[in-house]
Amino acid sequence: MVVGRFLAASAWPAAFRTPAGRGGDSAMHALLVYPEFPDTFWSFKHALRFVRKQSSTPPLGLLTVAAMLPPAWDLRLVDTNVQALTDADLAWADCVLVSAMAVQRPSVDRIVARCRDAGRTVIAGGPLFTAQPEQFGAVDHLVLNEAELTLPAFLRDFAAGRAQRIYRSAEFADLTRTPIPRWDLVRLSRYASMPLQYSRGCPFDCDFCDVTAQLGHRPRIKAAGQVIAELDRLYDLGWRGGVFFVDDNLIGNKRNVKRELLPALIEWRRGRRGLSFGTQASINLADDAALMDLMTRAGFDTVFVGIETPSAGALAECSKKQNLNRDLVADTRRLQRAGLQVQGGFILGFDSDSEAAPQRLADFIQKSGIVMAMVGLLQALPGTRLHERMRKAGRLVVGGSGDNVDGTTNIVPLAGGDGLREAYRDLLGRLYAPKAYYRRVRALLREYRPPRIKGRIDPGYLRQQALACARSVLRLGIAGRERVEYWKLIAWTIVRRPRLLPMAVTLAIYGYHFRMITELHIA
Numbered sequence: 001m002v003v004g005r006f007l008a009a010s011a012w013p014a015a016f017r018t019p020a021g022r023g024g025d026s027a028m029h030a031l032l033v034y035p036e037f038p039d040t041f042w043s044f045k046h047a048l049r050f051v052r053k054q055s056s057t058p059p060l061g062l063l064t065v066a067a068m069l070p071p072a073w074d075l076r077l078v079d080t081n082v083q084a085l086t087d088a089d090l091a092w093a094d095c096v097l098v099s100a101m102a103v104q105r106p107s108v109d110r111i112v113a114r115c116r117d118a119g120r121t122v123i124a125g126g127p128l129f130t131a132q133p134e135q136f137g138a139v140d141h142l143v144l145n146e147a148e149l150t151l152p153a154f155l156r157d158f159a160a161g162r163a164q165r166i167y168r169s170a171e172f173a174d175l176t177r178t179p180i181p182r183w184d185l186v187r188l189s190r191y192a193s194m195p196l197q198y199s200r201g202c203p204f205d206c207d208f209c210d211v212t213a214q215l216g217h218r219p220r221i222k223a224a225g226q227v228i229a230e231l232d233r234l235y236d237l238g239w240r241g242g243v244f245f246v247d248d249n250l251i252g253n254k255r256n257v258k259r260e261l262l263p264a265l266i267e268w269r270r271g272r273r274g275l276s277f278g279t280q281a282s283i284n285l286a287d288d289a290a291l292m293d294l295m296t297r298a299g300f301d302t303v304f305v306g307i308e309t310p311s312a313g314a315l316a317e318c319s320k321k322q323n324l325n326r327d328l329v330a331d332t333r334r335l336q337r338a339g340l341q342v343q344g345g346f347i348l349g350f351d352s353d354s355e356a357a358p359q360r361l362a363d364f365i366q367k368s369g370i371v372m373a374m375v376g377l378l379q380a381l382p383g384t385r386l387h388e389r390m391r392k393a394g395r396l397v398v399g400g401s402g403d404n405v406d407g408t409t410n411i412v413p414l415a416g417g418d419g420l421r422e423a424y425r426d427l428l429g430r431l432y433a434p435k436a437y438y439r440r441v442r443a444l445l446r447e448y449r450p451p452r453i454k455g456r457i458d459p460g461y462l463r464q465q466a467l468a469c470a471r472s473v474l475r476l477g478i479a480g481r482e483r484v485e486y487w488k489l490i491a492w493t494i495v496r497r498p499r500l501l502p503m504a505v506t507l508a509i510y511g512y513h514f515r516m517i518t519e520l521h522i523a
C-alpha cells in the first residue's frame with residue numbers, strides 16, 4: 001500500500017524528526033485547523049442548542065488527512081466551530097494545516113492572516129483551495145485535489161526541505177487506500193452526527209455541480225470492510241447517534257451498494273445499539289424498491305435529494321436529465337413510504353424561470369411534504385460548466401459566497417435581479433412561516449412509514465432526545481411564535497401517528513432553526 005509505505009516512520013529523513021526551531025528529537029507539531037461555518041441553513045446552529053451540541057459534524061477531510069501524516073508527528077486539531085483558535089495553539093505549532101469549502105472563506109482569511117502574523121507555515125487543501133488556488137497567495141503550500149494523491153509527494157519534499165508551493169493531480173484517488181479518520185483527535189460529544197464516506201464521484205452531469213468538476217463521473221468506492229472498520233472505530237469510541245454518509249450520490253455505483261455495502265451494514269447492526277444513517281442520493285433511488293428496502297434495513301432513515309425544480313425547462317437547461325420526465329411528487333412519496341425522510345435541494349434563478357416559478361416551487365414543496373427544503377439562488381461555482389457558460393456570456397460578478405442558500409448569486413440574471421432576490425426572500429418567508437412549515441410536517445407524517453430497524457435504541461441517545469423534547473416544550477410550545485402550530489402538531493401526531501411523535505418533535509425543532517435563519521439573514 002503506497003500511502004502506508006510512505007508513512008512508515010523509519011522512512012522519514014532527519015528534517016522531520018528534528019523540525020526547525022525544535023531541538024533534540026522532538027516531533028513536528030502539526031496543528032490542523034477547521035474554519036468556521038457562517039450561520040446558515042446548513043449550520044443547524046439554532047436546532048443544535050436543543051440537544052446541547054456545538055456543531056453538526058466534525059471535519060472528516062482533516063481527520064482523514066491526519067491519518068495520512070507521519071506517525072511521529074504530534075497532532076492537535078482545532079475545529080473553530082466548537083472551540084477558539086488560541087495564540088497558545090499557534091505558538092505550539094510548527095506548521096498549520098487548513099482545509100475548507102467555499103462557504104468558509106471569511107474564516108479562512110482570518111486564520112491564514114493569524115498564522116502569517118505568528119510566523120507559522122500554512123499548508124492548505126480541500127475544495128475551496130482546489131477550485132481557486134490563485135486566490136491564496138498568503139498560503140505557503142497548496143496541496144490540492146485528493147490528499148491520497150498529492151499529500152505523499154508534498155510530505156516527501158517537505159521532509160527533504162524542498163517543498164514546492166503547489167501540488168496537484170489530474171488523476172482520481174483509489175479509495176481502497178484511504179485510511180480510517182483519526183476520530184480520537186476530536187471530542188465526539190460536541191457534535192450532532194458523525195460523517196463517513198463510502199464513495200466519491202457521481203455518474204450524472206448537472207452543469208452547476210462542482211462535485212463532478214473536482215471528483216469526476218466514475219464513482220470510486222471503498223471496500224465494505226473499510227466502512228465497517230470505520231463504524232467499528234466510532235462504536236468503540238462510544239458513538240451511538242446518527243452517521244451521515246457524505247457521498248454526493250451514495251447510489252452512484254448501485255451494484256456495489258446493493259451487493260456489498262448494504263448487506264455488510266445489515267449484518268453489522270445485529271446486536272448493536274443505536275446509530276441511524278442518512279445520506280445523499282439521486283432521485284432514481286425511488287425507482288428501485290429492492291434498494292430502498294436494503295437501505296432502510298441497513299439503518300438509513302433520511303436521504304437528501306437534489307430535486308432543484310419542478311420545471312422541465314429548467315431541468316433541461318442545467319442538464320439534470322435524471323430528474324426529467326418524472327412525477328417528482330410521486331417519487332418523493334415512494335421514498336417516504338419506504339421509510340426514507342426526504343430532504344430536498346431546490347434552486348431558483350434559472351434563465352428559463354418565469355415570474356410564476358417561485359409560486360410553482362412553493363406549491364411543489366408543500367405538496368411533496370419535503371419538510372427540510374434547502375432553497376437557494378443559482379450560483380456558478382468555479383470549475384463547473386455553468387461557470388464557464390456564464391463567463392463566456394459576460395454574466396459573472398466577482399465573489400459569490402459559496403453558500404447556496406443565502407439568497408446571493410454571482411450570476412447576472414437575464415432580467416430583474418432585484419425582483420429575483422425579492423421573490424427569493426418572499427418564498428423563504430412563506431415556506432418557513434409556522435403555518436406552512438407545520439402543514440408540511442403533517443403531510444410527511446401522513447406518508448411516512450418508519451422502518452423497523454434492527455438493533456436496540458441506546459439509552460443515552462433516548463435521554464438526549466427526551467431532554468430535547470422538554471426544551472422544545474419550553475421554547476416552542478410556551479415561548480415560541482409557533483406555539484399554536486406546535487401543540488396542534490403534537491395533538492395530531494398523538495392521535496394519528498403516535499409512533500412518530502419523536503420525529504414530529506425533531507422536525508418542530510428544525511423548523512425553528514429554518515425560521516430563525518430566514519428571519520435573521522434572509523427576509
Ligand code: SF4
Pocket residue numbers: 202203204205206209210211212248249282306
Ligand atoms: S446528481 Fe448531484 S452530485 Fe450528481 S452531478 Fe447532479 S448535482 Fe452533482
